[in-house]
Amino acid sequence: MTGNEAIAEAAIRAGCGFYAGYPITPQNELTAYMAKNMPENNRVFIQAESELAAINMVFGASAAGVRAMTSSSSPGISLKQEGISYLAGAELPAVIVNIMRGGPGLGNIAPSQSDYFQATKGGGHGDYHSIVLSPSSVEEAYGLMFDAFDLADKYRNPVMILGDGMLGQMMEPLSLKPGKVIHYPKPWALIGCQGRPANIIRSLLLKDGALEELNLKLQKKYKAAQEKEQRWEEQFTDDAEIIVVAYGGMARIIKSVIRQFRQKNKKVGLIRPISLWPFPVKAFAKQTRKKVKYLVVEMSYGQMVEDVKLAVNCSRPVEFFGRAGGAIPAEGEIIAAIKKLEK
Amino acid sequence: MTNKIIIAGYGGQGVMLLGKIIAEAAMLEKKFVTWLPAYGAEVRGGTANCMVIVSDEEIGSPLITEADTLIIFNEPSFVRFKNQVKAKGIILVNGSLAGDTSQAKAAIEKIPFTDTAFKLGSIKVANMVALGAFVAKTGLVRDKTVLEVIEATVPKDKPELLRQNIAALKEGMGLVKQPGKIEVL
Numbered sequence: 001m002t003g004n005e006a007i008a009e010a011a012i013r014a015g016c017g018f019y020a021g022y023p024i025t026p027q028n029e030l031t032a033y034m035a036k037n038m039p040e041n042n043r044v045f046i047q048a049e050s051e052l053a054a055i056n057m058v059f060g061a062s063a064a065g066v067r068a069m070t071s072s073s074s075p076g077i078s079l080k081q082e083g084i085s086y087l088a089g090a091e092l093p094a095v096i097v098n099i100m101r102g103g104p105g106l107g108n109i110a111p112s113q114s115d116y117f118q119a120t121k122g123g124g125h126g127d128y129h130s131i132v133l134s135p136s137s138v139e140e141a142y143g144l145m146f147d148a149f150d151l152a153d154k155y156r157n158p159v160m161i162l163g164d165g166m167l168g169q170m171m172e173p174l175s176l177k178p179g180k181v182i183h184y185p186k187p188w189a190l191i192g193c194q195g196r197p198a199n200i201i202r203s204l205l206l207k208d209g210a211l212e213e214l215n216l217k218l219q220k221k222y223k224a225a226q227e228k229e230q231r232w233e234e235q236f237t238d239d240a241e242i243i244v245v246a247y248g249g250m251a252r253i254i255k256s257v258i259r260q261f262r263q264k265n266k267k268v269g270l271i272r273p274i275s276l277w278p279f280p281v282k283a284f285a286k287q288t289r290k291k292v293k294y295l296v297v298e299m300s301y302g303q304m305v306e307d308v309k310l311a312v313n314c315s316r317p318v319e320f321f322g323r324a325g326g327a328i329p330a331e332g333e334i335i336a337a338i339k340k341l342e343k
Numbered sequence: 344m345t346n347k348i349i350i351a352g353y354g355g356q357g358v359m360l361l362g363k364i365i366a367e368a369a370m371l372e373k374k375f376v377t378w379l380p381a382y383g384a385e386v387r388g389g390t391a392n393c394m395v396i397v398s399d400e401e402i403g404s405p406l407i408t409e410a411d412t413l414i415i416f417n418e419p420s421f422v423r424f425k426n427q428v429k430a431k432g433i434i435l436v437n438g439s440l441a442g443d444t445s446q447a448k449a450a451i452e453k454i455p456f457t458d459t460a461f462k463l464g465s466i467k468v469a470n471m472v473a474l475g476a477f478v479a480k481t482g483l484v485r486d487k488t489v490l491e492v493i494e495a496t497v498p499k500d501k502p503e504l505l506r507q508n509i510a511a512l513k514e515g516m517g518l519v520k521q522p523g524k525i526e527v528l
Contacts, residue, residue, distance in 0.1 A: 026382055109383060170405050171363070171378040173370045256403030330408055 001174050003138045003167040004029035007097055010145030011069055012041055015181050016095070018061035018068040020046040020054040024076045025109045026165035027099035031071065051076045055083030055096075062092040063201045065189030067149050071097035073165070074115050075106050077123075084158050085124030089203030089214070091188075093152035095145070096130070097161045099168035102326035110326025111165035111249055116303035119162050120277040127215055129222050130158045131229065132276040134248045138172035144274075146179030151229065153184040155221055162276060164299065166249040166328075225278050232280035233272040236262060237287065240269025242341050245296045245308050247273045250329070254297060257334045268338060276304070284311040293341050297329055298322040317341075344399050346483055347407045349424055350473075351392035352416025352437070357470030360496075361414065362393035364474060367492045368484040369397040377405035390419055397483060412481060413449075414473050416456065418442035435476050437469070452480065454518045460511055468511035475515020479522040486516065 001009070008030045011019070019034045031047070038045035044061070048054035054070045061068035072080060077098045087094050100115050102108040119132045131151050135141035144161060152159040188199050205211040233251075235258060237243060246254045251272040261268040273280045294316060296305040305320045312318060321337040323329050348365065352358045359380055366378040379394045394407045408427065413434045415421045421441050425448060428434060432449040439457035454476045460469035471493070478486050490509065497505040516522075 165382070166379065166405065169380055169382045171366060172405075173376060252402075253404035253406065255401075259403060328406060331404065332408070 001138060002029050002169055002171050003135070003141045003163060004099065004169070005033045006138045006142040006174055007071070007145055007161065007163075007168075008033035008037065009176065010142040010179065011095070011149070012037055012043065013176075013181075014146045014149040014179060015067050015183075016043065016069050016149065017066040018044045018046075018058065019070065020048045020057040020061075020068075021070050021072065022048050022051050022054050022076060024073045026101055026111075026168045027071050027073045027097065029168070030097065030099070051079035052083065055080040055087075058094050058096075059083055059087055059090070059092060062087065062094050063090070063190050065186040065191055067093070067095075067153070069095035069097065069149075071099070073099050073101045073109075074103050074112070075101075077115065077118070081118070081124035083124075084130060085122070085126050085128060086203050087158045088124075088128035088130065088218070089126060090201050091156040091218075092158075092201065093149075093156050094158045095148045095152055095161065096158060097163065100162065100164045102324065108326045109165060111167075111299060111328060112324055112326060113164055113248060113250060113299035114301075114303070114324050115162065116276065116298070116300060119160050120279070120307070128218060129225075129277050130160045131155065131225060131278070132160045132162050133231070134162045134274060134276050135167060136233075136248055136251045136272060136274075138167070138170065139174050140274075141167060142174055142176070143179065146181065150180065150182060151225075153182070153186075155225055156188075157221065157225075162248065164249045222278075229275055230278050230280040230282050231274035232283040233274060234270065234283065235272075236267070236269035237271065238269075239267050241267040241291050242293050242295060242338055243269045243271055243287065244334075244338065245271045245273070245294055245304070246298065247276060247304065250297055250299055253329065253331060254334065257331050257338070260331075260335070261338065266342070273304070279307045279311065281311040284308070287312075287316075292316055294318045295337060295341055296320045296322075297334055297337070298324075299328060300324045345402070346397045346412065346481070347410045348395045348397070348412045348414065348477075349392060349407055349410040349427060350395065350414040350416075351390065351420035351424055354389045354391040356391075356416045357467065358391045358416060359393050361470040361474055362395045364489060364492050364496065365397070365477065365484060366395050368488040371488050371491065372484060374398060375400060375402050377402050379405040390417075390423070392420065392424070412477070412483075414477060415441060416469070416473070433480060435473060435480060437473070439469075452476070452520065454515065456515070459514055459518065463507060463511055463514060465507050468507050471508045471511035472515035472518070475512040475517075476519050477515075478512075479516040479519040482523065486512070
């Protein structure tokens with residue numbers, strides 16, 4: 001299965017009842033898979049007239065208590081930002097998949113990681129965060145979709161799956177294990193109010209102090225997520241003198257590189273953030289050895305590197321290497337960047 | 344052992360399917376595999392390529408900078424990928440359309456994928472001729488497994504198509520001058 005198809009299949013198995021999307025490369029296989037398989041499973045698939053329509057349809061479906069999602073790629077995700085901010089403001093669960101491509105603008109269709117800031121720092125207006133998960137393989141993409149729907153319901157918050165074109169397009173073997181699906185009661189949902197007071201879902205709060213109250217509630221929720229939902233993978237960090245930090249598709253290339261260093265007994269390790277927000281600061285807090293240096297590698301010109309610097313609080317050197325615009329850092333370039341740090 | 348394969352040709356020559364069949368056969372033989380397509384605006388007549396990695400261990404990057412095996416269907420693809428192969432690697436090239444291949448960096452075997460397919464009655468099975476050649480040349484996957492995958496891939500209501508594909512596979516296997524087990528790492 002391709003990464004796109006695995007994400008779609010997992011969504012259906014996780015109980016996604018509503019999908020709306022608008023085509024864009026390199027995530028089209030996801031939409032196509034949903035177009036075929038959602039109706040076959042008695043779920044709703046809508047090819048919306050635009051990205052704006054799609055995200056707002058997701059808002060509506062979610063308000064009605066249904067597990068709802070949309071997917072797109074970078075320029076399309078930009079168009080969805082207003083809706084995502086509204087989802088966060090209205091405290092509605094939703095899953096948004098971004099299979100990133102080169103930017104800015106309409107960019108190109110090659111793999112990229114240039115939407116890290118947009119995904120992890122809010123993206124739309126207002127003081128909010130989406131929970132952001134980044135898969136690095138087709139199998140992980142499948143598994144994280146179950147988590148995405150779970151976290152969305154648990155926190156009543158939008159969750160973003162941040163992949164890249166390479167992950168979306170590539171095929172890998174996958175065993176379709178049943179994932180964990182918890183049904184959360186949704187007493188807030190708009191499903192008809194006969195015999196009870198009407199529920200109201202809105203993000204416009206004009207009453208004195210009401211919006212601050214909502215913001216404080218959101219902040220509390222984000223704090224809880226920061227404590228409980230940090231996820232990451234480590235390789236060889238016990239003795240590593242250089243730790244490479246990379247996520248998603250980039251981390252796979254790093255794994256190949258690290259294998260080469262380890263064959264020569266060079267002490268290079270990996271931290272791969274899986275939750276990009278909340279950022280896994282705990283993974284860095286664990287690294288108390290004095291000698292560690294960090295190299296952040298991204299398919300961007302340096303976005304996650306800022307979070308790594310914050311996580312180590314400038315106590316250790318943090319260097320960066322990256323390429324973007326659809327260019328992918330090559331193994332040779334990364335090896336050179338690591339060797340530079342060895343000196 | 345890890346084997347990295349780049350397959351390239353015109354869109355419509357069955358490059359992607361060829362890669363998928365190798366990947367699926369290797370998967371059935373319990374190997375780790377990745378299949379990564381070039382997913383640009385590939386159209387029939389344009390260029391297309393895919394990268395397949397088969398390994399005994401978990402695969403890191405699905406991108407290939409230096410391949411063990413190149414399967415090349417036309418001249419532009421040869422020009423583009425001729426330097427992306429290891430010195431000890433193998434280049435299987437479509438003798439019908441490859442043009443000048445004197446600049447090859449690795450051992451080259453020219454096989455008329457297209458002409459052979461044409462003789463078999465369908466130019467579309469050129470990819471199966473190549474697949475046969477690949478199986479015979481590298482021994483990376485067993486012909487039995489490949490047959491299994493082809494049988495599962497061809498629609499059940501098209502027995503003639505299946506027959507053609509299998510004939511092309513066998514023909515391709517027979518065309519390899521020096522069949523062998525792959526030794527490069």
